[in-house]
Amino acid sequence: DIVMTQTPLSLSVSPGQPASISCKSSQSLLHSDGKTYLYWYLQRPGQSPHLLVYDVSSRFSGVPDRFSGSGSGTDFTLKISRLEAEDVGVYYCMQGIQFPTFGQGTNVEVK
């Protein structure tokens, strides 16, 4: 199985400030089809996961442009340019090149 490692595991950010989460995979997520199957999700308290970014850097429909994904191969980053109160929750990265596996989750709170 591909192991996904997220850092940090928790983050406290003031409203309007940036936040960044790192995700590293134990194997390259670059598929022979040219796509890199790395996803980012936000799970708000009491809700199901909500897709933010797919294929490393493509924002899902309706996701604000303050969210951006980057990276390649085995190293990936999700950035929030200006944190808002509604961004509170647990962020997960997930690889989809093999049977899906997730990072441990990063708990983001507003300071």
Add this chain to the structure above:
Amino acid sequence: EVRLVESGGGLVKPGRSLRLSCTASGFTFGDSAVSWFRQAPGKGLEWVGFIRSATYGGTAEYAASVKGRVTISRDDSKSISYMQMDSLKSEDTAVYYCTDYSYAYWGPGTLVTVSS
């Protein structure tokens, strides 16, 4: 609008069985694989298994933690996927989610509690 809704969860004794359903709408269900995930209380997300569309054989794959105890099936005429869970253990206690092939759309989940 794409929608998936899980149902069938509840309290069940260890060793017993349960069948979960995932009812889909808003997309061509028959053309889509369906994946199942779970999340134990206070824990992270875990892939449980998935079923391919009929175009790709309609076969299923399972995580090692449930292989031999879980069977995923589908009824494309009803746009429903089922997950039959047998020989349930306390460690199967979790909220169970289904998603479409793209992992973009998730249902609200259904809670399975395995306890005597």
